[in-house]
Amino acid sequence: MPTTQSQIVNFQGVAKSFGAVRALAGVDMHVDAGECLGLVGHNGAGKSTLMNVLAGTLSPDTGVMSIHGQDLAAHYNVTVAHDQGIRCVFQEQSLCPNLTVAENARIFHASLKGFGWKKRAGKMIIDKLDEIFPGHGIQDDDVVGDLTIGRRQMVEISRAFTVTDEALDLVILDEPTSSLDVVAATQLLTYVRKAVGEGQSCILISHLLGEILDYSDRILVMKDGAVIAEKPAADFTRDTLVAAMGNVVKEKEIEAHERFEKIRGETPLVVRALPRTQTNGTEFVAHKGEIVGLAGLASNGQTRMLLQVFEGATKRVPNTKVEAPVALVAGDRQTDGVFHLWSIGQNIGVRSLKNMVKGWLIDSVQEASMADDWKQKIKIKTPDMKDNILSLSGGNQQKALFGRALGSDAEIILMDDPMRGVDVSTKLEVYDLIRAEAEEGRTFLWYTTEMDELFNCDHIYVFRDGKIVSELSRSELTEEKVLQSSFKEDA
Amino acid sequence: MLNYLSSPKFLRSALPAASLLLLLAAIFYIQPRAMSQFGMNLMLQYAVPIALATIAQMFIITVNDLDLSIGPFVGLTASIGATLLATNPVLGVLALIACIAAYAGLGALIYWRNLPSIVVTLGMSFVWLGIAVLVLPSPGGTAPGWVKAIMSFKIPGIPFPIVAAAIIALVVHFALMRSSYGAVLRGAGGNPKAIARAGWSLLKIKMVMYAAAGLFGVLAGLSLIGLTSAADAHIADRYTLYAIAGVILGGGEFVGGRVSPTGAVLGALTLTLTGSFLIFLKISPDWQIGAQGGVLIIVLALRALINRREASA
Numbered sequence: 001m002p003t004t005q006s007q008i009v010n011f012q013g014v015a016k017s018f019g020a021v022r023a024l025a026g027v028d029m030h031v032d033a034g035e036c037l038g039l040v041g042h043n044g045a046g047k048s049t050l051m052n053v054l055a056g057t058l059s060p061d062t063g064v065m066s067i068h069g070q071d072l073a074a075h076y077n078v079t080v081a082h083d084q085g086i087r088c089v090f091q092e093q094s095l096c097p098n099l100t101v102a103e104n105a106r107i108f109h110a111s112l113k114g115f116g117w118k119k120r121a122g123k124m125i126i127d128k129l130d131e132i133f134p135g136h137g138i139q140d141d142d143v144v145g146d147l148t149i150g151r152r153q154m155v156e157i158s159r160a161f162t163v164t165d166e167a168l169d170l171v172i173l174d175e176p177t178s179s180l181d182v183v184a185a186t187q188l189l190t191y192v193r194k195a196v197g198e199g200q201s202c203i204l205i206s207h208l209l210g211e212i213l214d215y216s217d218r219i220l221v222m223k224d225g226a227v228i229a230e231k232p233a234a235d236f237t238r239d240t241l242v243a244a245m246g247n248v249v250k251e252k253e254i255e256a257h258e259r260f261e262k263i264r265g266e267t268p269l270v271v272r273a274l275p276r277t278q279t280n281g282t283e284f285v286a287h288k289g290e291i292v293g294l295a296g297l298a299s300n301g302q303t304r305m306l307l308q309v310f311e312g313a314t315k316r317v318p319n320t321k322v323e324a325p326v327a328l329v330a331g332d333r334q335t336d337g338v339f340h341l342w343s344i345g346q347n348i349g350v351r352s353l354k355n356m357v358k359g360w361l362i363d364s365v366q367e368a369s370m371a372d373d374w375k376q377k378i379k380i381k382t383p384d385m386k387d388n389i390l391s392l393s394g395g396n397q398q399k400a401l402f403g404r405a406l407g408s409d410a411e412i413i414l415m416d417d418p419m420r421g422v423d424v425s426t427k428l429e430v431y432d433l434i435r436a437e438a439e440e441g442r443t444f445l446w447y448t449t450e451m452d453e454l455f456n457c458d459h460i461y462v463f464r465d466g467k468i469v470s471e472l473s474r475s476e477l478t479e480e481k482v483l484q485s486s487f488k489e490d491a
Numbered sequence: 492m493l494n495y496l497s498s499p500k501f502l503r504s505a506l507p508a509a510s511l512l513l514l515l516a517a518i519f520y521i522q523p524r525a526m527s528q529f530g531m532n533l534m535l536q537y538a539v540p541i542a543l544a545t546i547a548q549m550f551i552i553t554v555n556d557l558d559l560s561i562g563p564f565v566g567l568t569a570s571i572g573a574t575l576l577a578t579n580p581v582l583g584v585l586a587l588i589a590c591i592a593a594y595a596g597l598g599a600l601i602y603w604r605n606l607p608s609i610v611v612t613l614g615m616s617f618v619w620l621g622i623a624v625l626v627l628p629s630p631g632g633t634a635p636g637w638v639k640a641i642m643s644f645k646i647p648g649i650p651f652p653i654v655a656a657a658i659i660a661l662v663v664h665f666a667l668m669r670s671s672y673g674a675v676l677r678g679a680g681g682n683p684k685a686i687a688r689a690g691w692s693l694l695k696i697k698m699v700m701y702a703a704a705g706l707f708g709v710l711a712g713l714s715l716i717g718l719t720s721a722a723d724a725h726i727a728d729r730y731t732l733y734a735i736a737g738v739i740l741g742g743g744e745f746v747g748g749r750v751s752p753t754g755a756v757l758g759a760l761t762l763t764l765t766g767s768f769l770i771f772l773k774i775s776p777d778w779q780i781g782a783q784g785g786v787l788i789i790v791l792a793l794r795a796l797i798n799r800r801e802a803s804a
């Protein structure tokens with residue numbers, strides 16, 4: 001495609017990998033002056049990575065990045081992006097909580113200095129807040145850490161739209177409305193249309209499909225690090241957009257799992273819990289020997305549900321009944337899972353220490369035999385279970401964590417999206433292991449952000465905003481149904 | 492108005508000044524004769540070097556690091572000041588500049604290799620002490636005349652240490668809290684990622700902050716020998732803990748870039764006065780460190796109470 005002057009950004013074949021994970025598989029994307037581009041896709045589709053590349057915080061491995069008609073891929077960074085008039089409102093907050101609103105505006109603009117800078121910065125940011133969010137109630141000398149999260153988001157968005165001496169051509173809004181209430185969200189989107197009308201451009205990322213459909217000119221759909229659909233917004237409806245996001249269903253694999261389905265309720269109930277923020281009384285229920293999936297977009301209350309069950313096993317927790325001991329397989333291995341300084345064997349044995357003490361000491365013979373047991377059972381690839389846990393690959397570390405849970409006396413295994421960043425062959429081995437253990441009568445509560453993994457489950461609860469919004473049996477499960485209920489209905 | 496005065500925000504910022512005033516009141520009650528210019532001068536004379544060292548520590552804490560070597564570093568600069576600077580001023584000044592440059596280098600190293608500052612500075616504390624012993628093997632030396640002249644400067648009516656402390660607080664307040672680059676420096680403690688994303692160099696920020704700490708360490712060493720007129724490699728070993736305690740007493744936090752230069756100076760004054768207070772109470776010097784710790788714990792407990800009220804509000 002020839003690059004024209006009215007094109008602000010033109011990406012061709014932009015690719016980025018993190019180790020073995022391919023986050024962007026050669027993306028083509030262009031943004032014209034005076035348009036709002038909507039960007040949608042499921043978790044991990046590569047949206048945020050692409051925006052980080054555009055904002056200059058990540059550099060791509062390969063690809064052409066034309067900005068205002070020049071290929072800048074070789075020496076692109078945050079400063080260049082800023083000079084080119086590209087601003088980004090990141091998903092995580094990038095304000096300094098210890099500074100005031102005015103000081104945060106100053107940090108964004110190198111040219112705001114000299115006598116009276118605080119007054120100028122304060123006036124600039126408050127004027128912009130007044131323009132976008134009338135009635136916001138924020139003062140320029142408020143310390144950001146003292147503001148509510150919604151107001152912080154307002155400050156961050158307004159800051160991206162402030163102009164000093166650099167040009168402002170394109171603002172990336174990554175989930176801008178996630179912490180705004182309905183009124184503020186509408187104010188923002190109205191302002192976006194106004195700015196676009198004046199010739200600025202915008203990239204809008206949102207999980208609220210209604211926003212994307214109503215406020216963008218053109219929609220880009222991403223999946224697995226690639227753009228899989230691109231059309232004017234008017235050509236999409238909510239249903240066709242959902243279909244476009246997840247139409248690659250692996251029929252064969254699904255069939256293979258189908259035969260595992262059990263009849264719900266044949267076995268005794270082991271978990272019954274009401275999510276704390278549930279309003280309509282739908283309970284989370286699991287029976288012995290079941291694999292129960294917790295689906296929905298990332299961090300919509302699934303982990304909190306697992307932790308509630310975890311606490312319910314040892315303590316009295318309101319609205320929570322857990323009938324058997326539990327063990328948790330962490331998803332964030334490095335922070336919540338492995339003990340970095342311990343051997344593989346010690347890492348596996350730690351959940352079962354109570355059963356292998358002799359006097360006051362840990363019986364090292366028992367510990368070693370348990371380690372070797374599990375080395376055989378789950379095929380951990382290591383010459384010696386006494387080696388440090390970090391000598392293993394990520395997938396094998398995860399296997400060790402499964403060994404820790406499965407080797408314990410726990411009847412209920414909680415899995416907090418444990419397959420993140422694990423290679424396919426390990427995944428398949430672990431799926432079989434879970435299946436086999438479920439046959440033996442263990443119960444699995446499995447939070448996963450990967451659609452394919454849900455097809456291993458007998459019963460699925462879809463979470464949104466901390467609530468169960470939908471309940472599907474294995475035979476009812478389709479990717480489309482999960483997506484439909486993961487995304488909010490139009491308000 | 493009353494609402495504002497009882498708000499956690501106000502209480503928190505007023506706590507350093509309130510603890511200082513309370514301590515002063517207690518001293519004047521026990522020993523009314525201390526309420527004179529001479530008495531104040533005597534009680535507070537060491538406040539100036541402690542305040543300077545506290546400010547040095549505060550710069551480091553602003554960027555979420557901790558300096559465990561500031562005491563020995565002050566000892567080193569004092570030793571250089573009492574020897575080289577007196578005998579060969581050019582060489583002396585160069586040596587002190589090298590000390591500041593070394594601090595900036597440490598900041599660069601800590602950022603570049605992502606090292607824990609506690610470990611690096613703990614190691615460096617022995618290096619500083621070692622060099623100080625080489626420079627000045629046994630207590631002695633002479634402070635240069637101009638240093639002594641500055642430190643014995645007398646203003647009619649107002650005790651000199653209070654004037655000096657006010658000047659230090661004002662200068663640092665303007666540099667760190669009011670200047671436009673100061674906002675960036677503090678921001679680096681609050682959210683370094685955001686600062687980097689806005690296009691600022693974190694390396695430069697760390698180097699600036701460490702260099703500033705080095706500069707104030709040098710000033711602390713010089714002001715100290717201005718008072719004692721001789722030096723010793725171990726003269727300021729206690730300053731490491733004084734400086735940390737001063738920053739925290741003054742309302743600073745170990746992480747998050749929340750610091751207050753005025754508070755830090757008030758904290759240093761409070762710590763200095765606790766020494767005198769305990770002497771007036773006829774507590775033996777052996778117990779002083781412990782009693783100072785006690786004061787620290789009381790103030791921090793008060794602050795924790797205020798913070799809890801703020802969290803529940």
